[in-house]
Amino acid sequence: MQGLGGIRGKGAWARCHGPRESSRIRDLDKWLKPAGYGCEAEMTRCRFCGGSPAYVIEHAGMSLCKDCFIKYYEKKVYKTILKHGMLKDADKVAVAVSGGKDSVALLKVLHRMASERFPSISLIAVHINLGIPGYSDRCQAVVEDVCRSLGVNYLIYDLGREEGYTIPDLRSTALGRRICGACGTVKRYLMNKLAYEIEADRLATGHNLDDTVELLLEFYLRGSVEEIVRVKPVAWSNHPKLVTKIKPLIELTERENLYYVMAQGLPILETECPLAKGSRMLRRKKLIDMIEREIPGFKHTFYKSHLKRLLPKLEQAVEEPELAECQLCGMPALSKTCSYCKLITKLKAKTSSQPQATQKQIRR
Template sequence: MPAVCSKCHSAKAEVQIPYAKMNLCPNCFMEFYKARVRKTVEEFKMFKENDVVGVAVSGGKDSAALLHVLRQAYPKLELKALHINLGIPEYSAHCQKKVEKLADMLHVELCIFDLRKELAIGIDDFKKTTFKKRLCSACGTIKRRIFEELAVKTKVQVLATGHNLEDVAGVMFNNFLYGRWEQFVRLKPVLPPLAEGMASKVKPLIKCPENENLLYCLYGEIPFREID
């Protein structure tokens, strides 16, 4: 006999949440997910409802879920979507298309920084440099700096990123393994502004497992990147 939802006790359960000892139907899962994000935001005092919050959206499932759930959890919050086009053939165009569709669906202002248009270079070009063996590290550093500048340009007070539970746990393990103790501070749920006039950084999905971000996107019919 199919399991019944632990919340509504009527619909068929489709999602098992082992750590919460619950089986949820799609509708109750969406509410469960939204409630947890709201609780995380409030627990760590990530932002106030009169703040301007920018969401760094890549086109992937995590940042797509973040933008959508913040709009659902805080309908009056002024949200802005910030996207970087990395100048990678096909991939970047696909990502930007998904981000544009999502921003339009949620009626959220979208600000795009195009690497090739602004700097006459794309991430792929770094393969020709000494950074070719550290491409992910170089890309991460570049994106972090550009998002900081976009936040200032768009007058965002809080910059939200889609780092999930596995992201943070994985980096924490590597930092511990290699003794990078000074890097642990970057894993905090809330990071204060680096300088006056800059945005603070928050991780509203820090308690959300990656697979639940995917389920939230699928059940919510949220557009996200389909190619790697």
């Protein structure tokens, strides 16, 4: 556990820039400019207070100034939390924070909720340093800066030091072709394990509407019903070692999360993960963005149709699997060995075939 204190991001629009800024982030930045800004068109005014500059939220058909947007955003998160019963009094909430716009927005808005709406809950930010050169240390620096500026306790888990390997090590295995999926397995397992070990009641993640629609599109295309039914705002615990996972930002877009952190003057890391370059996930998101431009509101319609119409019927058709405990690590698993331990077994097999001098001591 690391302490409090630190330095706030400098300036009203403080951010941490770096090489190879994400092309999708650059597209989002364009949206943040007020309608008419820098041209002769009349400045769009805020729908509620008449102030300017105002920012256009196309799917909602309205424009909001910075202050009104913050109120709109926080009210929307609060409604989502209430609608799905995500929080209760005295909850200890572990917040997964990577340093990107979504997780920083999540931490900030939950910090506001803890101050104003749910004063009895406590927050602890949890960050995993994945050991990606030129990237992970910068992510950690942003997380520490944000936590200190908000006065939130945080836990940093260094994958290389604690587990004996880093995410780039997985590229040497057959998993290297699906590095994002393997990384997701590692993060899901360790986030739940860390939340369980600190006795958290909830694990909050920054999954947004774009993430959710992209995931649903992939699963529907594959016809993976068992995975489709797990895409929901709350994943309730059905095992003593499984922490209930909540997604308070599930109805908010990437654009809204980006504007919120900028409006709050919080630093974020805008650099795209170097291992994610060219991934199918990013290509699907760009495709969904194209559809959204042609059909404003597509993402919300797609998600709501899934949640209200399809999910209830699919849940009736699919039995919830019983969780056992992994024979290797003792954490929840669908079979004798959990997905994480299977991954580590493959990594160990690969490293054991390497020359003795280059072998890593994987602690498992």
